[in-house]
Amino acid sequence: MKRHYLFIALLIFVPACSGITPRFVNHPRPDMTISFDTFENIGCPPDKHGFRRCSSDSPLDILGCDQIRKPSDLLGGLEPSYPIALCFVEPYRESDEPGKANAEMIAEGKYFYRIGGIYPLYVRYVVFRDDQFHLIKVEDEFRDVFAPIETADEALSYVLAVKNLSAYYSLDFNPTYKYFANEIEDTYVDVVASGYLVHLYYYEMFGCGSHITYAVDMHVTTQGHIEEIERGPVYKNPTEDGLCID
DSSP: OOOOOTTSOOSOBOOOOTTOOOEEEOOOOOOOOOOOGGGTTSSOOBOTTSOEEOOTTSHHHHTTOSEEEOOOGGGGGOSSOOOEEEEEEOSOOSSHHHHHHHHHHHHTTOSSOEESSSSOEEEEEEEEETTEEEEEOSHHHHHHHHOSOOSHHHHHHHHHHHSSOBOOOSOOOOTTSEEOBSEEEOOEEEEETTEEEEEEEEEOOSBSSOOEEEEEEEEEETTSOEEEEEEEEEEEOGGGTTOOBO
């Protein structure tokens, strides 16, 4: 059913209760792919664990990428459809000079978001256009490359790229979970008057205690400006309540 109002409550949240059996609403996963072949032989080969650490003679190391990774194919809605890679900066490198540069980068907020615990990685992007690799450090630069946002698939890809959120599909009831919502809906995108409403998820992975999954509603304008509209707890795995992840 079409959702016409941006600020309507999209989930009905209720107090935690072990007896909740939510209604699930499923949607098909969009069929998208990204182009990553350009990054296969550029001095960042995968190690035995699949991590692509860049050698000192790689053009991506020169751009400041300690590691690269193929993004989710759900970024395949971005237009223009440049080959794109995640560029990870490690703040705790052995060399003094990169360490100093990384500290300045972090202090100035020149990254999209961080992942990990006590040894985090800081996320940037590299695209290949006009026969050159281009580093995209922050959201404003990303907007300059990929805005305007003109389709629902592009809106989904754009928000997933810029924010540390996930798209969930084929959600179903798990009797071992504790639920906080009466209705749980797969990721979707709705067209609204001022842009798009994107329904995503965030899993609270790091730290100690409960590791809750939240539903997060984001609004993105056609010009590429993003705002969080609503966030609420959806479920948790009680076996993780005493788990500490760093």
